[in-house]
Amino acid sequence: PPEPDQYFSVRIISLFPFLRLLDPKDPIAIERLNLMNMAKLSIKGLIESALNLGRTLDSDYAPLQQFFVVMEHCLKHGLKTKKTFLGQNKSFWGPLELVEKLTPEAGEITASVKDLPGLKTPLGRGRAWLRLALMQKKLSDYMKTIINRKDLLSEFYEPNALMMEEEGAVIAGLLVGLNVIDANLCMKGEDLDSQVGVIDFSMYLKDGGHSSKSVEGDGQITAILDQKNYVEELNRHLSASVNNLQAKVDALEKSNTKLTEELAVANNRIITLQEDVERVKEESSYQLESRKALRSDSAADGQALGETRKQLKEETLLRLDVEKELEVQIGMKQEMELSMKMLEKDVCEKQDALVELRQQLEDLRAINQQLMHKSQSADASSKQKSEIIVRMEEKMNQMSGTIKQLETRCKQAEKERDLALEANRLFKQDFGDKIESLQVEVEQLRKQSSQHVLMAVCLCTVQRLMHLFLFVVLPQESFLEISEPSMCTMCEQADSLLKTKCKNCSGVFCESCVSKELPLPSSILPETVCTACYSLLLQQYASSPT
DSSP states (O other), rough: OOOOOOOIIIIIGGGOOTTTTTTTTTTHHHHHHHHHHHHHHHHHHHHHHHHTTSOOOOOTHHHHHHHHHHHHHHHTTTOOOOEEETTEEESSEEEEHHHHHHHGHHHHHHHHHHOOTTTOSSSHHHHHHHHHHHHHTTHHHHHHHHHTTTTTTTTTBBBTTTGSSHHHHHHHHGGGGGGGOBOOOOSSSOSSOOOOOOOGGGGSOOHHHHHHOOOSSHHHHHHHHHHHHHHHHHHHHHHHHHHHHHHHHHHHHOOOOOHHHHHHHHHHHHHHHHHHHHHHHHHHHHHHHHHHHHHTTTTGGHHHHHHHHHHHHHHHHHHHHHHHHHHHHHHHHHHHHHHHHHHHHHHHHHHHHHHHHHHHHHHHHHHHHHHHHHHHHHHHHHHHHHHHHHHHHHEEEEEEEHHHHHHHHHHHHHHHHHHHHHHHHHOOOOOOHHHHHHHHHHHHHHHHOOHHHHHHHHHHHHHHHHHHHHOOOOOOHHHHHOOOOOOOOOOTTTTTTOOOEEETTOEEEEETTTEEEEEEETOEEEEEHHHHHHHHHHHHHHHOOO
């Protein structure tokens, strides 16, 4: 499985949807760009939150801690691995020590870091150096200094590392904005050696609560769905990272068990070698005693003595070899014990990282549920809006049909109006001279028989009232019972025949009284009217000749 730092800085960060897409065949370039964008977000958020806070920052400030974690991932990107007996080692303390050689004023920071009690690892020294440089407001200057000397950085970094490319210069330029921040960091009580550098991605997730209230329409739904898809993708990758770390912990436990077994075997071997050494010592002492006894014997035993000396030398050499092997085994035992302690510490760190990742996973699940609720509410509102739109469209269709009908009626009315105007024009042409002659006759009739005309008008009015009374006021039964008059009401001649009806007042008169023709307002063509209506209409036409 991959290293934790590499996993967090490469796998998870590359999930952000707002990062620019690159060639998938160059994963190192994608890693550099992702780290640069994470540094931008961290620096921007730190500056904004610090200015809003309005006071000196301390070590417990969460955005500041996340900034140091991101800077640590940037400095670790592309580091050359140093292989030791305990495994691979990556530390960015070496590149930071170059600043002291390039900038003399940085020597004070390096000396302070070396004098800090409790720092046992290069990783802890590098973290302390970053904090002191931020407090001095010289972090940007120091980073620019070492980035400009790529010939020295090539000893510590790979050619395609972030510090060797233009992304490092961009990050160094972004660090200039941190000079407006005042920080007071106490590092004596902090355990910088064993801190787990995990990026808290929940600080950089967008909360769409306020925007969802103000933004409406498809744009809001799209934004909510994008955030939901992003959180699901991040959730899936975090689950993969948790499984990966769990597999690594299992592998470490297996290696721990294997090393324990090897340690037990080495202890048994050491006990066996100690027993062999004791036995060799006993044999050598016994041979020395026997040699002293043989020395008192005769010279014939000289040959046996030489053989005994040879055997003694061989036993002595064997003893020396056994002692050397014992020392080697004891050294290996000490190294194995040290490696066991380091492995136990590494397992504890990985367990802490797993706990923190599980907490982040729970937070992401809660955010995912909130986004799902928001998407459901947005879907419901969109359905309501679509129904309203459908009803409005139906009303618009009805209104458009009504408008078409009105337009048709308007056209028909215009045609009728044109026809009426044309008929009026023709009427004026045909009856213009007759109207003038009628006006002259009216004037003569006024002078000759004004009294007779008034009586005729009264009779015509009475006739109209009777007609209205018969057809409007009285019911139909009573109307049928009323009989028509037996003589003409205008000339009052008993032998007159009531056959003709006046088209103006609807009165029934004799043919001699209804013999005039005149156009009425209700009709263009001339109609038969009584003598009274004839005189009244002539007066009306004379007063308004148009």
